[in-house]
Amino acid sequence: QVQLVESGGGLVKPGGSLRLSCAASGFTFSDYYMSWIRQAPGKGLEWVSYISSSGSTIYYADSVKGRFTISRDNAKNSLYLQMNSLRAEDTAVYYCVTTVVHKSTGWFDPWGQGTLVTVSS
Amino acid sequence: SYVLTQPPSVSVAPGQTARITCGGNNIGSKSVHWYQQKPGQAPVLVVYDDSDRPSGIPERFSGSNSGNTATLTISRVEAGDEADYYCQVWDSSSDLNVVFGGGTKLTVL
Numbered sequence: 683q684v685q686l687v688e689s690g691g692g693l694v695k696p697g698g699s700l701r702l703s704c705a706a707s708g709f710t711f712s713d714y715y716m717s718w719i720r721q722a723p724g725k726g727l728e729w730v731s732y733i734s735s736s737g738s739t740i741y742y743a744d745s746v747k748g749r750f751t752i753s754r755d756n757a758k759n760s761l762y763l764q765m766n767s768l769r770a771e772d773t774a775v776y777y778c779v780t781t782v783v784h785k786s787t788g789w790f791d792p793w794g795q796g797t798l799v800t801v802s803s
Numbered sequence: 804s805y806v807l808t809q810p811p812s813v814s815v816a817p818g819q820t821a822r823i824t825c826g827g828n829n830i831g832s833k834s835v836h837w838y839q840q841k842p843g844q845a846p847v848l849v850v851y852d853d854s855d856r857p858s859g860i861p862e863r864f865s866g867s868n869s870g871n872t873a874t875l876t877i878s879r880v881e882a883g884d885e886a887d888y889y890c891q892v893w894d895s896s897s898d899l900n901v902v903f904g905g906g907t908k909l910t911v912l
Contacts, residue, residue: 790846
């Protein structure tokens with residue numbers, strides 16, 4: 683079955699960096715668009731970034747643009763999120779999510795279990 | 804940027820019908836997707852493209868979208884339906900902008 687397993691979360695100081703990874707299995711990873719979505723403690727969902735199946739098309743939310751970098755390695759069935767210049771407001775559970783794009787819309791299914799990133803001094 | 808508005812909470816008795824709304828400017832012109840999130844778990848897609856259900860989602864879950872309001876309807880509500888529900892739209896007219904509603908806590912009385 684489809685499995686998405688995130689890793690790399692943890693405690694980091696403001697201004698620091700962290701790299702999240704997502705290991706995918708149970709499907710042909712290279713055929714699918716992928717995204718990162720985050721959820722601050724007790725808060726709602728916030729889309730962070732999107733990458734096309736080949737990696738040629740990438741988008742970011744304004745809140746992370748210039749600080750975060752999404753990438754993928756289709757040979758390793760892996761998705762990454764490099765996070766630099768981290769701020770307290772980046773504290774959240776980060777989900778790796780398979781993204782379905784159809785005509786002019788897109789949705790997220792399925793989701794990994796998430797990895798917690800805490801930015802604090 | 805585009806804003807989706809959901810009521811913070813909805814309460815319903817078991818066996819009754821719950822309706823969770825998602826308001827947005829001319830949302831009827833967009834496709835709306837809905838997610839269920841139980842405490843401590845990742846979200847799960849329950850409705851996509853306004854009214855389609857992924858495999859494995861009970862027929863009790865349905866969706867509609869018109870005008871300025873999209874609605875997730877849960878018929879014959881069960882205790883296990885108690886969760887947070889989020890609506891979502893996708894705007895790729897220029898740069899990509901994915902918007903989630905603030906979420907609605909469904910309480911089964």
